[in-house]
Amino acid sequence: MHDSGNGYINYGKTALARAVFTVCLLSFLAFMVPAHASARYTTKNDDFNLQPWSSSHQYYFEGLEAFGDNDMAQAYFLFSIAARQGHTDAHYHLGNLHFNNLVDESSLPRAMYHYQIAANNGHARAQYNIGVAYAKGITFTEDMETAVSWWERAALGGNVDAQYNLGLIYSRGKGVDANAGTAANWWRMAAEQGDPAAQFNLGVMHANGEGVHKSLSEAVKWWKLSATQGFQNAIYALQALGYVKLRVDQNGDPIAD
Numbered sequence: 001m002h003d004s005g006n007g008y009i010n011y012g013k014t015a016l017a018r019a020v021f022t023v024c025l026l027s028f029l030a031f032m033v034p035a036h037a038s039a040r041y042t043t044k045n046d047d048f049n050l051q052p053w054s055s056s057h058q059y060y061f062e063g064l065e066a067f068g069d070n071d072m073a074q075a076y077f078l079f080s081i082a083a084r085q086g087h088t089d090a091h092y093h094l095g096n097l098h099f100n101n102l103v104d105e106s107s108l109p110r111a112m113y114h115y116q117i118a119a120n121n122g123h124a125r126a127q128y129n130i131g132v133a134y135a136k137g138i139t140f141t142e143d144m145e146t147a148v149s150w151w152e153r154a155a156l157g158g159n160v161d162a163q164y165n166l167g168l169i170y171s172r173g174k175g176v177d178a179n180a181g182t183a184a185n186w187w188r189m190a191a192e193q194g195d196p197a198a199q200f201n202l203g204v205m206h207a208n209g210e211g212v213h214k215s216l217s218e219a220v221k222w223w224k225l226s227a228t229q230g231f232q233n234a235i236y237a238l239q240a241l242g243y244v245k246l247r248v249d250q251n252g253d254p255i256a257d
Contacts, residue, residue, distance in 0.1 A: 076103045134150065199231070
């Protein structure tokens with residue numbers, strides 16, 4: 001479900017070594033970290049905070065057209081006009097342009113300046129990006145507590161990556177007190193939005209009875225949803241339980257039949 005071609009900054013999610021999954025070896029949550037990129041700085045044109053039609057809206061959409069035509073200078077000019085008129089999404093996209101070094105005199109502080117304005121106005125993806133900046137110490141002093149605060153705001157606004165990261169943070173107790181139930185709640189929110197890594201993790205928690213009721217059938221339900229999106233660890237888990245036959249594609253990656 002995650003877009004390709006976007007800029008990613010990895011935070012906290014590293015590849016899980018391939019393991020032999022058997023019924024007696026399902027308790028692997030302690031070392032399970034799915035291969036799923038987290039922090040996202042993207043120029044995808046969604047997550048709008050729609051405002052009444054105005055000249056700022058017109059400049060904003062003309063900016064999107066210029067961006068689509070790969071005219072970054074014109075996009076920057078139009079987004080800047082819209083932003084000066086208070087357009088939240090324009091600030092967010094100005095942040096993207098600066099962060100991805102797509103315009104002259106790009107800088108991380110300028111990117112964070114625009115992200116911060118958008119985040120303060122309730123833009124969920126900007127809130128997520130500010131959280132990553134605090135978690136990684138990008139222009140801000142590294143501060144996991146503040147990062148979690150911004151991710152919670154983003155997650156409640158529907159940002160699936162923030163929901164995933166909060167599940168990871170609470171499962172590990174990094175910057176917060178570890179709480180399996182809270183981790184499961186955040187991963188459930190992401191899983192219900194179709195995130196395959198969250199679906200896999202939630203299945204693991206049900207298999208182990210960690211923070212949720214223990215239920216192999218519930219685990220299998222979430223692993224099947226994850227596997228249908230090609231998430232390798234879910235495919236391996238189902239294969240170990242005999243639910244799928246496993247073959248590999250030309251790259252050696254598993255395919256569920």
